[in-house]
Amino acid sequence: MGTARKKVQVVILILVLLIGGFAIGQTLFKEKSKVPGVGDQPPGFSLFDLKGEVHSLADYKGKPLVITFWGTFCPPCIRELPEFQRQYDKWKSEGLEVLAINLSEADLPVQNYVQRLNLNFTVLRDVNRKVERMYGLRSYPTTFFVKPDGNIAEIVVAEMSEEQIQKRVEKLFEP
Amino acid sequence: MFQNTKCECGHQNHVGTVLCESCGKPLGEELLSDEPLEMRYDGVARRSQKANPNLIDKIWSFFSSVKIAVYLIIITLLASVLGTIFTQENMLTEDPATYYEMNHGTIGKIYYMLGLSHTYNSWWYITLLVMIGTSLVICSLDRVLPLYRALSKQQIRKHLRFITRQKVVYTGPIEGSEEQFVERIAEQLKKKRYKVHTEGTALLAEKNRFSRWGPYINHIGLILFLLAVLARSIPGLHMDMYVAVPEGQTNEIEGTEYYIKNEKFTVNYYTDDELPDSLKGTARPKLYETKAVLYRCVEDCNELTKEPVLEEVARHDIVLNDPLSYEGLKAYQSGFDATPRLELVKPVLINKQTGEEFGPFELDIRNPQTTFQVGPYTLNLRSQYMEFAYGSNGEPTTLSREPNAPAYLFIITGPGLKEEGEAYLYFPNQIDKLQFNQDALNRSIADRFEIKVNGMENVKLSGAITYLNIRKDSAVPYIWIGAAISMIGLIMGFYWHHRRIWLRFDQGTLSLGAHTNKNFYGMRSEVAWVLGKAGIEVEPKSLDNGGNKT
Numbered sequence: 001m002g003t004a005r006k007k008v009q010v011v012i013l014i015l016v017l018l019i020g021g022f023a024i025g026q027t028l029f030k031e032k033s034k035v036p037g038v039g040d041q042p043p044g045f046s047l048f049d050l051k052g053e054v055h056s057l058a059d060y061k062g063k064p065l066v067i068t069f070w071g072t073f074c075p076p077c078i079r080e081l082p083e084f085q086r087q088y089d090k091w092k093s094e095g096l097e098v099l100a101i102n103l104s105e106a107d108l109p110v111q112n113y114v115q116r117l118n119l120n121f122t123v124l125r126d127v128n129r130k131v132e133r134m135y136g137l138r139s140y141p142t143t144f145f146v147k148p149d150g151n152i153a154e155i156v157v158a159e160m161s162e163e164q165i166q167k168r169v170e171k172l173f174e175p
Numbered sequence: 176m177f178q179n180t181k182c183e184c185g186h187q188n189h190v191g192t193v194l195c196e197s198c199g200k201p202l203g204e205e206l207l208s209d210e211p212l213e214m215r216y217d218g219v220a221r222r223s224q225k226a227n228p229n230l231i232d233k234i235w236s237f238f239s240s241v242k243i244a245v246y247l248i249i250i251t252l253l254a255s256v257l258g259t260i261f262t263q264e265n266m267l268t269e270d271p272a273t274y275y276e277m278n279h280g281t282i283g284k285i286y287y288m289l290g291l292s293h294t295y296n297s298w299w300y301i302t303l304l305v306m307i308g309t310s311l312v313i314c315s316l317d318r319v320l321p322l323y324r325a326l327s328k329q330q331i332r333k334h335l336r337f338i339t340r341q342k343v344v345y346t347g348p349i350e351g352s353e354e355q356f357v358e359r360i361a362e363q364l365k366k367k368r369y370k371v372h373t374e375g376t377a378l379l380a381e382k383n384r385f386s387r388w389g390p391y392i393n394h395i396g397l398i399l400f401l402l403a404v405l406a407r408s409i410p411g412l413h414m415d416m417y418v419a420v421p422e423g424q425t426n427e428i429e430g431t432e433y434y435i436k437n438e439k440f441t442v443n444y445y446t447d448d449e450l451p452d453s454l455k456g457t458a459r460p461k462l463y464e465t466k467a468v469l470y471r472c473v474e475d476c477n478e479l480t481k482e483p484v485l486e487e488v489a490r491h492d493i494v495l496n497d498p499l500s501y502e503g504l505k506a507y508q509s510g511f512d513a514t515p516r517l518e519l520v521k522p523v524l525i526n527k528q529t530g531e532e533f534g535p536f537e538l539d540i541r542n543p544q545t546t547f548q549v550g551p552y553t554l555n556l557r558s559q560y561m562e563f564a565y566g567s568n569g570e571p572t573t574l575s576r577e578p579n580a581p582a583y584l585f586i587i588t589g590p591g592l593k594e595e596g597e598a599y600l601y602f603p604n605q606i607d608k609l610q611f612n613q614d615a616l617n618r619s620i621a622d623r624f625e626i627k628v629n630g631m632e633n634v635k636l637s638g639a640i641t642y643l644n645i646r647k648d649s650a651v652p653y654i655w656i657g658a659a660i661s662m663i664g665l666i667m668g669f670y671w672h673h674r675r676i677w678l679r680f681d682q683g684t685l686s687l688g689a690h691t692n693k694n695f696y697g698m699r700s701e702v703a704w705v706l707g708k709a710g711i712e713v714e715p716k717s718l719d720n721g722g723n724k725t
Contacts, residue, residue, distance in 0.1 A: 008316070009232075012312060016312075019305070019402070019405070020306075020309070023405040023408065027296050027298045028298050045479065046478060047479055048479075048480055054480045072572070073562070103576065104576065106542050108545060108559040109558070109559050109560070109561075112558055126479075127479045128427075133429075
């Protein structure tokens, strides 16, 4: 087996690299598995709005986005909504879009708040907490700031003042 | 520098050979000593001992070292210990980023930052396992191939020094003809199941060679076991999660194309006579069973704006330890929650002044209609609170999304009421009605009207929620196979021992040497027995040539 020896050694070592590389690679990539982070693309979705029309994330491609998750049972989320409305009014002529995804609540509470607070940005209805889980939410409110190139610029897991929202919106418009 | 590795018998040996592959004569350093021979691998050179190692050879040599393998195993063992100190991430329901610091202080924080919270999935742990696997493969190959070659082409007539330096030796004269002696010995050896080969007056008897392969079969089993364990990280081969399904509902099994329905949930409790005194009065379940149906989604599967199209694939009454099983996916009964929850109520509107009752109307707790026509009255639902409470500003609000304390604000219009309508806040739960003082809240209208439910037949409670553990582990059969092969290898190696006996005659003197890989005590017994049958009485102990501890 003289000359075959070298070949066998090389084959074995290549197999080790492939299998070992695969196994180790799995551990490195699985960490960052599904939950989107800064720099990632936000996962796509299709949800109904209050009028029963379907909106997909893809519909907003190329625009700076503020995706915020809120519920009527979450007082800080409710406090933020008028602030988002004011920011939306300020920047919508420049192309800013606000997607406020409600956390799988019933029709009536959602509609009541939207009417009471006079919100005219897009309010979407999550179903069975699916989109919430896709985005890896752990607490509320959680807001994703997405640049026009489609990558997440920042994720804020806390209530923001209007100034804080404005600062981040301005950054979305920077090249 | 070239080394002369040609033996005096004419055979050319590889560099590093300890005993000539052909005649067994000790070579090199081994020649100089008088100690019993180094018989490992029959003295054949291992693959990794070469003259000029290049990079590949150096790597090979590193992994073929048993010392390195032992170090790797010890390091992996210590690393495994570390993973048992604090609960690992994959067992937590809380957020790992805060859990460790909160529950275990600074040590916890360091533990988390070092990545020890997921020790067994970390890149360095898997690297250790891969290195152990590599070592297993290379150690085995390095030794088994030369060993196989050596054992396959054994010479019958061995060098005299080879025989006299074995660990079991007999030398002495014999009476009578050498050929006859050899024949008699051969006969006796065959009775002990030896395979006997003769060449003139030289003899080689061998038995149980197969047991030498035992350790290598064991290693094959272990490699298979390890590969199966590593394969579990391939997506789709492993799943272990829980799904909660309220009775009558169908829920998605996330990460798969399957949906599971809790068609009917039954729980039977032990009656008090069936319980011992100390447990009487406790609600101890005797049986809980989920009649489950498994569906596969065939269309519109990930569209939240459409209903998925489902196709039934399996059905089973799931009880503890009796799961629903379909194509490797198993749904086990884990637990349940039989707390009754309101699903639907059918209250009536009572005109207290006339005593008339209107309705009942159906009020779905989670997704109610917004307008109800009840007799001549119209009820407009203005607000819905799932868990009623007063907010920090004194206004009504909800604490959560779950119907833990549902409340409904109606504006009622009709005869006997103001034109613009009058407000009524309705609490379906009796407890909430009392706690929030429904009558006081509605005092301007409460003397004239009331909304209430007449009797339990007008209340629909949701059925129990069953908790099912969904598991898939496709690698497990291979783990079993790997373990079985390993066991076979171990049995082969431990229950049988490879024994060989050589003998030759030189000027009327018999030289006999014997070797085994385990249990020299038994070897000596057997040789003494064979010699005895051939007319030479010896004590087994006298055959001991030193150098062995068994």
